[in-house]
Amino acid sequence: MSREQLENIKREDKKQGKKYITLLIVCFVAGGIGGVLTAFLADRGILYGLADMISTAIRKISIYYNLVATVILCVVVSLIYKKSKSVYTAWNGEDEAVIEKVEKLVSINLIIIGIHSIFYLIFMTIGCVEVTYEIEADRWPATEIIIMAIGFVVSSVFTVKGQQKLVNFTKEINPEKKGSVYDAKFQEKWLDSCDEMEKMRIYESGYAAFKTVNTACIVLDILCFLGMFVWNVGILPVCMVGIIWIINALAYYIKAMQLETKKYK
Amino acid sequence: MPLYNHLKEYRAKIGVNQQEMGSLVDVSRQTISQIERGDYSPSVTLALKIAKVFDAKVEDIFAYEEEEN
Numbered sequence: 001m002s003r004e005q006l007e008n009i010k011r012e013d014k015k016q017g018k019k020y021i022t023l024l025i026v027c028f029v030a031g032g033i034g035g036v037l038t039a040f041l042a043d044r045g046i047l048y049g050l051a052d053m054i055s056t057a058i059r060k061i062s063i064y065y066n067l068v069a070t071v072i073l074c075v076v077v078s079l080i081y082k083k084s085k086s087v088y089t090a091w092n093g094e095d096e097a098v099i100e101k102v103e104k105l106v107s108i109n110l111i112i113i114g115i116h117s118i119f120y121l122i123f124m125t126i127g128c129v130e131v132t133y134e135i136e137a138d139r140w141p142a143t144e145i146i147i148m149a150i151g152f153v154v155s156s157v158f159t160v161k162g163q164q165k166l167v168n169f170t171k172e173i174n175p176e177k178k179g180s181v182y183d184a185k186f187q188e189k190w191l192d193s194c195d196e197m198e199k200m201r202i203y204e205s206g207y208a209a210f211k212t213v214n215t216a217c218i219v220l221d222i223l224c225f226l227g228m229f230v231w232n233v234g235i236l237p238v239c240m241v242g243i244i245w246i247i248n249a250l251a252y253y254i255k256a257m258q259l260e261t262k263k264y265k
Numbered sequence: 266m267p268l269y270n271h272l273k274e275y276r277a278k279i280g281v282n283q284q285e286m287g288s289l290v291d292v293s294r295q296t297i298s299q300i301e302r303g304d305y306s307p308s309v310t311l312a313l314k315i316a317k318v319f320d321a322k323v324e325d326i327f328a329y330e331e332e333e334n
Contacts, residue, residue: 093282096298103295174293195292197305 035226042230051231062127063144066120066151070158073116077162080109081169088173102173106166113162120155124148210252217245268306270327272297275319290314 041047084105091098127148134141164181171177179189191202224237276286276297283297290297290311299305300315307315307327316323 093284096283099294174295176288176291176293195296196308196311197296197299198293 038226038230047230059126059130059133062123062130063141063148064151065123065127066155067147068151069116069119070151070155073112074158077109077112080105081165084109085169088169099173106170106173109162109166113159113166116155117159117163120152120159124152124155210248213248214245217241217248221245268327268329269303270300272315272326273301275321275326276301279319286318289318 038047084102087098087105088102091102127144131141131145131148134144160181167179167181176193176195177190178193179186183189191199194202220241221238224233224241227233227237228235272286276283281289283301284294287294287297291314292311296305296307300307312323312327316326319326
């Protein structure tokens with residue numbers, strides 16, 4: 001490396017370094033103000049009361065969420081699916097705007113089902129906590145347990161069947177696609193059947209997700225740290241965030257190292 | 266530097282739609298659409314496959330902006 005290149009590197013570091021230090025100072029001051037404010041609110045029990053209210057509301061909602069959300073989403077997804085099917089059936093095989101509309105409708109449905117598949121598991125878990133509280137208080141919530149069980153089954157069926165229908169429709173539109181949602185290796189087979197442009201999109205999306213999770217973990221780490229003192233949540237939330245953060249980072253770095261020796265034919 | 270292409274014209278000559286073109290070169294309809302719009306530059310392998318379908322040279326189908334002008 002030439003002396004000029006080394007000088008350019010140092011110059012760029014110096015220029016960005018000033019912005020970095022300014023950002024550090026701003027974060028330090030903001031963190032200080034936030035910490036003092038948090039302590040002030042915590043002393044008066046305001047934050048604890050608010051957290052308790054939110055926690056109770058979420059626990060109550062969780063009993064009914066799966067059943068209600070699944071029924072509503074089933075209607076929404078079905079309407080969008082029917083619309084996309086009818087537009088596709090009428091497509092002449094040439095008009096790009098029409099097929100792009102179909103693909104967009106399918107993507108919207110996939111996002112709805114994808115997000116719901118996470119929410120229903122989370123709310124199921126929270127619902128179990130609520131039921132446990134009720135049992136410990138010597139109340140036997142039979143109705144709530146039945147509603148939760150039905151909601152869980154309905155959500156599971158909706159998620160799997162919904163994804164199956166959408167994946168099969170995508171395969172109808174794009175016959176080169178391979179893989180069944182019931183296959184444990186579905187994601188691998190689907191990726192293998194994608195062409196170079198689609199793979200590039202998937203990889204770019206993966207990298208964007210990696211960066212977003214990194215940022216989210218920083219924010220969650222701060223919230224869990226505050227939570228330790230304000231809501232007395234203990235060290236478990238911080239540890240959980242740390243585990244996710246490490247897994248995210250390691251998965252990326254290990255894969256990057258493996259790819260250094262990969263042959264791209 | 267933008268990559269221009271005459272893929273749509275060549276495709277029209279042999280009378281195939283985007284889906285059929287994609288099948289001929291093992292890519293999706295979307296990729297053919299993106300290439301025709303200039304939103305995606307194909308790899309060397311894909312460009313060669315496309316040229317082979319039309320029995321033409323890669324340079325006949327794809328060109329840089331300067332060469333196009």
